[in-house]
Amino acid sequence: MDSRLDRRDFMKRAGIGAVTAGMALTGASARVLGANDRVRVGLIGAGRQGTDDMKDFALQPDAEIVAVCDVYQPNLDKALAAAGGQAQSYKDFRQVLDRKDIDVVIVGTPDHWHALAMVEACKAGKDVYVEKPICCAIDEGKVMVDAARKHQRVVQVGTQQRSATHFQEAVTLVQQGYLGKVSFVRTWNYDNEYPQGIGTPADSDPPSGLDWDAWLGPAPKRPFNANRFGVSDRWSTFRYFWDYAGGFMTDWGIHLMDIVQWAMQVDGPDAIAAAGGRFFIEDNAETPDTLQVTYQYPHFVATYENRWDNANSMYDHGYGIEFHGTDATMFVDRGGFEVFPETRPAAPGSKRLNNRAPSMKMEACNNDHYDHIRNFLDCVKSRQRPISDIEIGHRSTSVCLLGNVAYRSQQRVVWDVAKQQIREGNSGAEQYLARHYREPWTLQA
Ligand SMILES: NC(=O)c1ccc[n+]([C@@H]2O[C@H](COP(=O)([O-])OP(=O)(O)OC[C@H]3O[C@@H](n4cnc5c(N)ncnc54)[C@H](O)[C@@H]3O)[C@@H](O)[C@H]2O)c1
The missing domain is CATH 3.40.50.720 (NAD(P)-binding Rossmann-like Domain)
Known part of the structure; x- marks a missing residue:
């Protein structure tokens, strides 16, 4: 339908x-x-x-x-x-x-x-x-x-x-309970760039017309490297260096986790664990080529997965969001959404309203940008x-940054959502919450 x-x-x-x-x-x-x-x-x-x-x-x-x-x-x-x-x-x-x-x-x-x-x-x-x-x-x-x-x-x-109409409608369906109770949400970005990735250019002089020191700004001083600057005919590769960004987790993860937190009406996770590494891609990037982050929320679990050495995907889409509820599952990405009713019959007399959610789909229909x-x-x-x-953008950015904090510290991070603080016992993770600015730059509201 x-x-x-x-x-x-x-x-x-x-x-x-x-x-x-x-x-x-x-x-x-x-x-x-x-x-x-x-x-x-x-x-x-x-x-x-x-x-x-x-x-x-x-x-x-x-x-x-x-x-x-x-x-x-x-x-x-x-x-x-x-x-x-x-x-x-x-x-x-x-x-x-x-x-x-x-x-x-x-x-x-x-x-x-x-x-x-x-x-x-x-x-x-x-x-x-x-x-x-x-x-x-x-x-x-x-x-x-x-x-x-x-x-x-x-x-x-x-x-x-x-601002995409179909995302707004997908979020409303989740919030209205159309899928039943949602206990699990999966998000992902998969691709295959094995083995060369973004390559390994040597440090060099900056190209003419680039003020490299101004580009670095508050980030640490470093020799010019074409991948750190990253401007080329692909999306710029600064994304894969910790000094300037957070890899796929923050670059793409924010588009996915932003929808998850909106639909589930939460500001952040209570705990975050991550596993991953730079396993097979042979380039000079720093962010992982394989990553799985698990988020513990009060009433559900969410995951973010990124693979750079195998593009096999669900629904034949290299990225997406899947909400799993007691009555149905929803897949949503920029192309549209689709609801798949739960197929396993409810036990006689059970509280579950089996197949309450009829299948439904909607294609993207406006220019969201x-x-x-x-x-x-x-x-x-x-x-x-x-x-x-900005406050919503901050919370959507934070959940992704926390994925990287867990990955980089190799700790299960226990997070106080209201205070926006790591709870006691994560001393190795604290260092990743702040950035040191190179002189003369300072950040002050
Ligand atoms: N909303 C989206 O869907 C979406 C899509 C792609 C990228 N982005 C975001 O857009 C941003 C830019 O990404 P991009 O791929 O276009 O990068 P890019 O490298 O193509 O562009 C960045 C530009 O900023 C310039 N720059 C650097 N320091 C500067 C300074 N101090 N003053 C003025 N200019 C400076 C660089 O020289 C470069 O031309 C990133 O934060 C990225 O995450 C958002």
Whole structure:
């Protein structure tokens, strides 16, 4: 049975109106914007995703790209051309923040720069669209939330699946109990890059047009390596080095665990255990090629799995989310969702309502990335919190960072969700909650 839920009805049931109600931000933007005003946008980090973000901002009827900033001239030139030639170019993001006529900045840098650029933008009175994952260490995320609140800024995180109609409907079904009681959720990314992975280039001089020291910013000083910088014709490979990111666990895991925590209405796990390693891929990356993380939540278990040396997958999809309930199972990814009723009959007289959930499927039907930016711009004007508000993005980033904390410390991490602290007894894990910033950079809300 193919089912489309009525969207307005769904929004009501999902409480999406209520997400923003009562949370209006009183702070004004650098300029107070009316419904018909054009929003002036600056891009910081004009690589592949930043430029894609900028293009969908430019397509909105009320946004105008006025500044583009990058420390790598070839990317700056490309993005400037894509911006339509009206924007000014910069190499130092602080000059973008100094411009009083800019309302909004997009932060599309590698992850290790997100926190600083976002926090400084908040201090400068800008609203921010910051890419996921929001940071590299949980302590940075706390400062980011503080900065948004202290300076009363609207901050949307680039977890655009929250703006996909079919994800919203899938989440509502889980929350309404359509699958019965959900006790197990599986998430995964599988691929096969054996044996070469991303290769092993030697350290070298940086390419012309790159300010390597500015690219490193708050991260430790290192000789240039093409994989650490990572810009090439594939997704940039900085993702696989601890100084700048957290591997697949944070890069992709956040898109999956964000939906899990939303659907299951939780802010974080109580305990995290991980097993994995760099087993077979022969490259100079640091993050594991094989990883399994198990999350203990109050009433269910969730797992995240990543394999880089075998692409065999479930449902023939290299990534996805599976919710297992007492009445049905749901598979969901960016293409749509499908509900499979439980086949094992309920025992006579049992409390279980067997096959209560008829099979159901729905295909993706909107441009979530465009709509995510629309939601942000509407909130910039209304001063409401957006659908992927920074606090939500922080919690979705944290669950993934905790997977890496468990992996790197080789400890079962017991987590206090409310206090956002490791409980006693995990002394080896503490060190991974914070990052040391290279001088002269400091992070302060
Ligand atoms: N929302 C999504 O679905 C999605 C998809 C892909 C990537 N992303 C995120 O987008 C971010 C960028 O990823 P990417 O693959 O586009 O990387 P990329 O390497 O292509 O782009 C990053 C750019 O930032 C520039 N940069 C570095 N330091 C800078 C600084 N101080 N000031 C200005 N520019 C600076 C780099 O030179 C580069 O051009 C990452 O955080 C990634 O996780 C999100």
